[in-house]
Amino acid sequence: MxxxxxxxxxxxxxxxxxxxxxxxxxxxxxxxxxxxxxxxxxxxxxxxxxxxxxxxxxxxxxxxxxxxxxxxxxxxxxxxxxxxxxxxxxxxxxxxxxxxxxxVSWWPDSVNKIFPSSMETSSKDEAKKLRMLLVPFLKPEALRRYVGVMDEIAHRHFETEWANQHQLVVFPLTKKFTFAIACRLFLSMDDPERVRKLEEPFDMVAKGVISVPIDLPGTRFNRAIKASRLLRKEVSMIVRSRKEELIKAGKASVKHDILSHMLMSIEEETKDEDLA
Structure with a gap:
């Protein structure tokens, strides 16, 4: 028995x-x-x-x-x-x-699990579409517009994170600086507290993408999936707010960042969560 x-x-x-x-x-x-x-x-x-x-x-x-x-x-x-x-x-x-x-460019299945989409298009198609949307922001004339913004963020970063410090760990500070620039250029997010709120879950997602895709409690992959949900929720709120700005203020007066450009370029039926 x-x-x-x-x-x-x-x-x-x-x-x-x-x-x-x-x-x-x-x-x-x-x-x-x-x-x-x-x-x-x-x-x-x-x-x-x-x-x-x-x-x-x-x-x-x-x-x-x-x-x-x-x-x-x-x-x-x-x-x-x-x-x-x-x-x-x-x-x-x-x-x-x-x-x-x-x-053909592709994302592994682990990435699709961390960033699920309700859209019927594949991650390959989405990656191709995203590259096309980013082209205007990577032209020399567009990059010149970002120099002043990046310089401003750099000065503030050095004053708050580097000045009067007896010891510095450069790598995490560099990641923090890069993330602050990304938030500003992508979302026009300039509030340090809001940036800090997104920084930790973003770091978890980044670690989860390059981890063994085992979805069990406590694993990096599992934490990345949870962090991704939190990020999507926060960014979805920003997307909805920006959509309202576009409707009320008009396209001419809206913030000139990557999010606004994407909202004006994609189909209206695209869900906020998928855009996030």
């Missing part, structure tokens, strides 16, 4: 592991794949990739495999996705000159 109970308990686990293993192997059963290792099912080589980053040498993950397989292209499996890593100048040139021809 005890053996039967143990068997009934273990069987689903073994079947699940077998399913994961077969699915993992199937990703790499195609012919003409580059050399490389697939690691363990689901996890792949994610831990090795993250370990190299924590040691301060993220490039070691790539250089070790390039040397081991004597190839500028190798296969691996990180963050739940089968991956081909292309290195070197010729490899980068191939990718960038053949986008939407031989290769």
């Amino acid at each position: 005890y053996l039967t109970i143990i068997f009934l308990f273990i069987s689903p686990i073994l079947l699940s592991l077998l399913f994961l293993f077969r699915k993992h192997i199937s990703h790499f059963s195609y012919p003409n794949l580059p050399p490389g290792k697939t690691g363990f099912p689901l996890i792949g080589e994610s831990f090795s990739f993250l370990s190299a980053g924590r040691q301060g040498h993220p490039e070691k993950f790539i250089t070790d495999r390039v040397r081991r397989f004597s190839s500028g292209v190798f296969k691996t499996h990180i963050f739940g996705s089968p991956t081909a890593v292309v290195t070197g100048a010729s490899g980068n040139k191939f990718l960038f000159t053949n986008e939407n021809k031989l290769v």
Whole structure:
């Protein structure tokens, strides 16, 4: 009887592991794949990739495999996705000159779980649409308009975060400075308290994107999903407020930031949560 109970308990686990293993192997059963290792099912080589980053040498993950397989292209499996890593100048040139021809930009499934969308379009289409929307803001004449804003934020940042400090940890301060600029240029958000309110969940999301996609309580991935919901809620409120400004004040007098440009460029039926 005890053996039967143990068997009934273990069987689903073994079947699940077998399913994961077969699915993992199937990703790499195609012919003409580059050399490389697939690691363990689901996890792949994610831990090795993250370990190299924590040691301060993220490039070691790539250089070790390039040397081991004597190839500028190798296969691996990180963050739940089968991956081909292309290195070197010729490899980068191939990718960038053949986008939407031989290769297509995409987001791994883990990102889609952190940033779910009710829209029927794929994340690839959304990424392409976003790049097109950002083009006007990346032109030289547009970038010149941001110099004064960035200079103002830099002065304030140095006065509040760097001045009269006996010890400085530069990396987190640099992230804080970059995030403040992004909030100003994307959302015209200049209130330090509001920026600080978004900073922590944004940091959780950023860490979750480059983590093993295991959605269990306490994992980075799980915390990223929760933080994403909080971010979407906060940004959705900003989107709704800006929409009201556009209706009342008109397009000519509205703030000239990326959010306003997106609202004037996208379809009206797009939900605030999806835009956020």
